[in-house]
Amino acid sequence: MAAEAASADFGRARVRVTRERSALAWAETVTRVADTAVPDADFQAASAVFSEKELADLTIAIGLMNAFNRLAIGFRVPPKAALSKQQD
Numbered sequence: 108m109a110a111e112a113a114s115a116d117f118g119r120a121r122v123r124v125t126r127e128r129s130a131l132a133w134a135e136t137v138t139r140v141a142d143t144a145v146p147d148a149d150f151q152a153a154s155a156v157f158s159e160k161e162l163a164d165l166t167i168a169i170g171l172m173n174a175f176n177r178l179a180i181g182f183r184v185p186p187k188a189a190l191s192k193q194q195d
Contacts, residue, residue, distance in 0.1 A: 129156040
């Protein structure tokens with residue numbers, strides 16, 4: 108029984124890792140759109156792991172984070188972690 112539970116947990120972990128890696132790869136190619144032009148192969152790879160809605164939600168989240176980063180960089184807003192280090 109314990110071995111079956113461990114095996115099931117490992118299977119879920121493997122799926123989770125695959126989805127995380129796919130999400131990171133998709134984020135990289137979408138973020139670097141000027142360099143990558145988001146190749147069809149990258150889209151197909153992400154589509155194989157995520158549903159249409161999940162991929163749309165993920166792409167919106169990536170775009171939003173990229174927008175936040177560009178605004179912070181443009182307005183010279185340092186990360187809070189950097190500010191706390193300066194105060195120490």
